[in-house]
Amino acid sequence: MLPSMRLGQMEHRRRTSNPQVGVPADDAGLCARLPPSPSPSKEPGGVANGNSKRAIQGRQKVLRFGPEKQPKLSERHGLAHRIAGLFAGIGGIEHGLHAAGHETVVLCENDSAAVRVLAERLPGIRLHGDVTTLRRLPRTVTLLAAGFPCQDLSQAGKTAGIVGRRSGLVGEVFRLLRSHRTPWVLLENVPFMLQLGRGRAMDVIATALEEMGYAWAYRVVDSRAFGLPQRRRRVYLVASLDADPRAVLFADEANEPEGVDERMLDRSLACGFYWTEGIRGLGWAADAVPTLKGGSTIGIPSPPAILFPDGRVVTPDIRDAERLQGFPADWTKPAEEVVKKGTRWKLVGNAVSVTAAEWIGRRLIDPGAVREYPLRKLHSDRTWPPAAWNFGFGRCEVLASEWPVRRPYRSLEGFLRYPVQPLSAKATAGFLSRAERGSLRFPPGFLLALERHLERVGGAPGRRSIAV
Numbered sequence: 001m002l003p004s005m006r007l008g009q010m011e012h013r014r015r016t017s018n019p020q021v022g023v024p025a026d027d028a029g030l031c032a033r034l035p036p037s038p039s040p041s042k043e044p045g046g047v048a049n050g051n052s053k054r055a056i057q058g059r060q061k062v063l064r065f066g067p068e069k070q071p072k073l074s075e076r077h078g079l080a081h082r083i084a085g086l087f088a089g090i091g092g093i094e095h096g097l098h099a100a101g102h103e104t105v106v107l108c109e110n111d112s113a114a115v116r117v118l119a120e121r122l123p124g125i126r127l128h129g130d131v132t133t134l135r136r137l138p139r140t141v142t143l144l145a146a147g148f149p150c151q152d153l154s155q156a157g158k159t160a161g162i163v164g165r166r167s168g169l170v171g172e173v174f175r176l177l178r179s180h181r182t183p184w185v186l187l188e189n190v191p192f193m194l195q196l197g198r199g200r201a202m203d204v205i206a207t208a209l210e211e212m213g214y215a216w217a218y219r220v221v222d223s224r225a226f227g228l229p230q231r232r233r234r235v236y237l238v239a240s241l242d243a244d245p246r247a248v249l250f251a252d253e254a255n256e257p258e259g260v261d262e263r264m265l266d267r268s269l270a271c272g273f274y275w276t277e278g279i280r281g282l283g284w285a286a287d288a289v290p291t292l293k294g295g296s297t298i299g300i301p302s303p304p305a306i307l308f309p310d311g312r313v314v315t316p317d318i319r320d321a322e323r324l325q326g327f328p329a330d331w332t333k334p335a336e337e338v339v340k341k342g343t344r345w346k347l348v349g350n351a352v353s354v355t356a357a358e359w360i361g362r363r364l365i366d367p368g369a370v371r372e373y374p375l376r377k378l379h380s381d382r383t384w385p386p387a388a389w390n391f392g393f394g395r396c397e398v399l400a401s402e403w404p405v406r407r408p409y410r411s412l413e414g415f416l417r418y419p420v421q422p423l424s425a426k427a428t429a430g431f432l433s434r435a436e437r438g439s440l441r442f443p444p445g446f447l448l449a450l451e452r453h454l455e456r457v458g459g460a461p462g463r464r465s466i467a468v
Contacts, residue, residue, distance in 0.1 A: 080101050080103070081184060081364060082104075082105050082142050082143070083097060083142075084105065084106050084143070084182070085145050086108045086145070086148070086172070087108065087109065087149060088109040088118060088147075089109060089347065089350055090327075091121060092325065092357060093147060093357045095121070096354040096360070096361055097145070097358070098361075100361025102364070102365075104122065106126045107126070107128070108129070110129045110130050114335070115127060117334050117347065137180040142182055143183070143184040143186060146170075146185075146186070148169055148170045148173060173187070174208045174212075181213070181241060184240050184243075185209070185216075186236070186239075186360065187205070188352050190234065191220050195383045198383060199383050203381075206390065213241055214240060214241055215391040216238065216240075216390055217248070217388070218387065218389070219249045219250065219402075220234065220386040221402055222402040224288060225405050226326070226407050228415075229287060229288040230291065230324040230325070231272075231288045232353060233291070244367075246391060247363070247368055247369070247370055248360060248367055250404075252404035254401070256401050260286075268309050270307065270411070270412040271285060271286050271306070271307050271443075272288055272290050272412065273305055274290055275315075275427050278431045280438065287411055289304045292304070292348055292349045301343065303345060305423050306420070307446070308413065311449050312420075312422070313422065314420035314421060314423060315420065316416060316418075317419060317420065318332070319417070319418045325348055325351050326354025326356075327351070329418070332347045359404070373400050375398060376396065377394070378394075386402065387400040423453065435447060
């Protein structure tokens with residue numbers, strides 16, 4: 001397990017170090033606030049991050065480690081990795097890492113449609129089916145990447161948690177790591193994992209990594225930070241045996257743009273929502289679609305709906321959905337050789353964002369100086385925060401934003417390249433029926449727009465209005 005500072009050492013640090021801004025005195029030793037360097041951190045490629053009035057005022061800090069009991073984290077950064085991709089899906093992590101200069105030596109995936117996509121889009125890479133029959137990782141692997149199944153972890157599904165029949169497969173990750181401790185690990189999952197069982201799921205993962213000697217850091221990142229109009233929040237965890245994973249995830253800070261929440265009621269913008277919802281949720285997203293998902297509350301993989309300012313209610317083309325995840329259009333087309341076309345929505349919804357993986361991949365090759373953030377001691381018997389790390393001084397909550405970078409943003413209406421389809425009368429009527437039974441509050445004029453759309457597409461006119 002990663003060694004922790006002894007109480008006496010922590011007290012010595014408190015007495016001899018300057019107070020650290022934003023860190024409670026009792027937590028300063030554990031969280032190891034380090035002195036800042038004067039120059040701002042830059043994104044890979046040399047573009048400095050911007051700030052806003054509500055910015056997390058992060059300055060860089062020089063990497064420095066304390067007593068001899070601390071992990072010996074080296075400067076062995078900047079490597080192009082050889083990847084083992086577990087639960088590879090359609091290759092979102094790997095495609096992004098390849099764009100950053102890394103290569104994959106083995107992929108593990110057992111879904112026949114996804115395997116067909118991998119074989120076509122990532123040719124020449126060894127493909128293995130069932131992860132439980134993969135005896136060991138190739139010795140040449142330096143990075144294990146896994147977006148392990150999240151069906152049991154998703155807030156929309158059953159809460160079987162980390163020991164669920166499917167998400168329990170994360171145990172296979174640690175089985176393989178114990179046989180070959182790769183220098184680096186990259187994991188991806190849904191943010192609800194941080195809440196599940198009052199933090200138990202995340203504690204299982206963090207403890208397993210610590211027991212094997214890994215320093216780790218994780219951060220919830222919103223895909224909109226990369227300029228794509230999809231509100232997709234995902235946890236990215238990076239761990240390393242001999243280097244500082246914080247230099248990958250916490251060298252960049254751009255902060256959420258001002259006014260992004262206020263745009264939720266802006267009717268001049270195209271807004272996405274889940275037409276399969278209506279009772280407990282809506283997924284409303286201004287100038288974006290909500291998270292593309294592999295399933296829905298009505299049991300089928302399906303596209304979100306979009307309400308345009310002119311009153312049209314449509315669903316996007318699968319090719320634009322692929323682009324919203326950072327893939328080229330028709331990336332999943334090969335799957336139609338073995339499954340129905342509609343299954344492509346499931347493949348895309350379950351995929352890892354290519355643009356987020358590429359950002360991480362570039363920071364693995366070009367790590368930055370770790371920004372200075374306010375920190376708090378992390379209590380593992382509670383819900384875990386959106387960002388945290390442990391590099392040997394104990395687990396700490398990191399007050400970072402979900403926007404590490406801020407790439408030029410394309411409006412949802414301007415982003416869509418392929419023909420859209422009107423939301424069907426059946427789908428529209430079903431949503432309105434669920435909305436009438438539920439108690440959700442909707443944006444002003446939203447339900448009236450849907451009723452008018454229902455009339456245009458041939459639904460029953462003159463139904464009782466539930467518009468607000």
